Amino acid sequence: MKRNNAQSNCPNLQKKPIGSSMKHFIVLSVAVSCMLSLNQFSWNIEQMYEINRMVSLKEAKMGVASSQVVDDGKTPINLDHGDPTMYEEYWHLVSEKTTIVIPGNQGISYFSDVGNVCWFLEPQFARAVTRLHEVVGNAITEGYHIVVGTGSSQLYQAALYALTPHGLLEPIDVVSEAPFYSSYPLITDFLESGLYRWGGDAYKYDKDGPYIEIVTTPNNPDGLTRWPVVNRSGGMLIYDLAYYWPQYTPITSPANHDIMLFTVSKCSGHAGSRIGWALVKDEAIARKMTKYIEISTIGVSKDSQIRAAKVFDVISDSHEHKGSFDGISPFFDHSYDQMTRRWQQLREAVSNGTLFSLPDFPPSALCTFSGRTFAPISAFAWLKCERVEHCANFFKQYNIYVRDGSFFGTSSNFVRISMLDRPEKFEMFIQRLMSIINSFST
Amino acid sequence: MKRNNAQSNCPNLQKKPIGSSMKHFIVLSVAVSCMLSLNQFSWNIEQMYEINRMVSLKEAKMGVASSQVVDDGKTPINLDHGDPTMYEEYWHLVSEKTTIVIPGNQGISYFSDVGNVCWFLEPQFARAVTRLHEVVGNAITEGYHIVVGTGSSQLYQAALYALTPHGLLEPIDVVSEAPFYSSYPLITDFLESGLYRWGGDAYKYDKDGPYIEIVTTPNNPDGLTRWPVVNRSGGMLIYDLAYYWPQYTPITSPANHDIMLFTVSKCSGHAGSRIGWALVKDEAIARKMTKYIEISTIGVSKDSQIRAAKVFDVISDSHEHKGSFDGISPFFDHSYDQMTRRWQQLREAVSNGTLFSLPDFPPSALCTFSGRTFAPISAFAWLKCERVEHCANFFKQYNIYVRDGSFFGTSSNFVRISMLDRPEKFEMFIQRLMSIINSFST
Structure with a gap:
């Protein structure tokens, strides 16, 4: 696989002739x-x-x-x-269509949907996510469990927690091909967990045994399409698909990986709502991710889930019912x-x-x-x-x-x-x- | 200090004479x-x-x-x-007064108040919290930093992260007097952090060196007033004041501890919004708690902060402007x-x-x-x-x-x-x- 970037840390001084004002x-x-x-x-x-x-x-x-x-x-x-x-x-252009109204007595309970693997998932958010993926065609939702998170950072940690096998002698390595999202190492290591640790550039990873590889595609920071690069037995994959939306990259087929992470921030832009979601094939993994979020924050803001549902429905409507959008693209x-x-x-x-x-x-x-x-x-x-x-x-x-x-x-x-x-x-x-x-x- | 509960785990069979239907x-x-x-x-x-x-x-x-x-x-x-x-x-009775309306283009950015130590704290939530504490008289806010969290569980973890000294040879012990809130041990230990670990009943804690003691007052589960029980050098305290509100306990004086945790769930009942806040005296600790929340969830739902602000203002109004509440207490x-x-x-x-x-x-x-x-x-x-x-x-x-x-x-x-x-x-x-x-x- 072609490498896009040099890896040097302390290179020699620049050799090319340049203007003297540059030297200092x-x-x-x-x-x-x-x-x-x-x-x-x-x-x-x-x-x-x-x-x-x-x-x-x-x-x-x-x-x-x-x-x-x-x-x-x-x-x-x-x-x-x-x-x-x-x-x-x-969102200023379609502000009214996207307005939400929440009365004082709504959403008091911790619970949203006790019948769901993810018991704090608001049903209307689940429906809006499913509809949007169907409209765009960027991910399969049938047969998947939706796990909602406080942004995709929390879902990344939930996935690490869910994938970590019990009884390992040392923390499992988490790797991603460089250039990788700059927050992955910090999020992975900041609590010095005994379960997992940052293992660096997946391209250089050569240890035996189990590992977790994050595949960010399109990639942050460079927007390129990515595939797993370690490809060894014992590997577990998390796909970060935050940017797999048609304003950033051609949608070539609906993604159908075991664990796929998405975030409202990079889809509609509503970063302040702190809502992400994971599509998870295996029920046991979805349950363990849910457990992580239950322990760390006892669920996810209902208000923001309801808001994100509205935003996503307006996006779907803007493509499916163009006529009712007063000429707005x-x-x-x-x-x-x-x-x-x-x-x-x-x-x-x-x-x-x-x-x-x-x-x-x-x-x-x-x-x-x-x-x-x-x-x-x-x-x-x-x-x-x-x-x-x-x-x-x-x-x-x-x-x-x-x-x-x-x-x-x-x-x-x-x-x-x-x-x-x-x-x-x-x-x-x-x-x-x-x-x-x-x-x-x- | 008087102990309220027996500590036995596997006691002998019940000795008192009881009805035969009970035996099995x-x-x-x-x-x-x-x-x-x-x-x-x-x-x-x-x-x-x-x-x-x-x-x-x-x-x-x-x-x-x-x-x-x-x-x-x-x-x-x-x-x-x-x-x-x-x-x-x-909240059904005062539903209309507490209704919030959020237009589609509000709260897009990650940032709420870049001038604040807690940069994701919505100013109107900060004002509503300060006002409510003043109305109730249950905590000093002047000279304190407010750190908002996704419920008080996240703030508990943020406080552990902020208080853990660097360079300890082993994780710092976290203790609380039994009966203690049942989630503390799980939240403390679930990631097997190298920074901190659950140390059990504070009443039995006899190790030397630094430790963190959680003082939950009124206490969960028994509602009793609590004080620190270890009282040794090297100790750091977190006060969980989730229930220090006048429907649960007499407010005897405004609390003024170094770190105090509160949650919307147990004050107004809006658990589904997942909003808590900490009052923190020391700026460096407030910064490190903010850092924890930044790394783990890149902030806290703005929508829910705005909603909690509205709810708290209605609570304050209901006491300060009783006349405009149509006879509702x-x-x-x-x-x-x-x-x-x-x-x-x-x-x-x-x-x-x-x-x-x-x-x-x-x-x-x-x-x-x-x-x-x-x-x-x-x-x-x-x-x-x-x-x-x-x-x-x-x-x-x-x-x-x-x-x-x-x-x-x-x-x-x-x-x-x-x-x-x-x-x-x-x-x-x-x-x-x-x-x-x-x-x-x-």
């Missing part, structure tokens, strides 16, 4: 790059979150929002998180158009110089849902700095905050940039990026 | 009691949950609800969980009256025979909130079977499902019975209890 940036970025070794991985991630919170605060105080965006070069631009605020625009068409425009802008900006590069276009495929043939459009730009070692630090000097590639198990030459933020922030980012590129072209 | 029950209950040793604690609790889910299903199918309750002796009555459905009645008065009536019914039923006993009335105190002088009214009855060893199994034969005392770190002579269920279920329970008591009196 490079010295700094190399120094920081060497400090950020993978041994200190989890604590660095914690610090990273903290830094970004402070940036968000500064950003909020200075105010990015304006209808006519003219970049001043100073306003902090935080594209570190995948905060899906791009979707606010669409169906949800996935609208979102696909937005993503496509943003990627055109980004590729055009990057192509103006040689400072940065983006992955080549992945192969196109026919989307069975939309009928369009297109190449995956990632929710994140996986961008490489071609002339500096520590790409995130380089951006920081321009008040742009993006996530360092080393957190994804690869090198600091790369950064992950959210493509899902509000239009005015994205516009300001593109303006500043062009200005940086221009200043290094002269 | 006793043999069975002793056998089961011995199987349920504390060594198998956590797995038994898991099985217990499963059994109760099945009972709830049977109960739902057979239907307990009816306006004129006449017990048939067969309908399963599940009072194992503390499902606070008693409160539905009040203020919330805590209404709830106190319900609880008092239920306890009268229960004590009256139990006093008809010698089969069961209840703890003596605890000392009365003046409630600074209501101005009433009363003894604590527990959300659970901590009932003792005086003539059988395994009390929960005895009840099971009458299709009454209650929680075995051994799960609370004491003996199976005791059971915990929820006093917070729907009126018709409570009424049926009282009828059946009286019928059992009568059948053993003749």
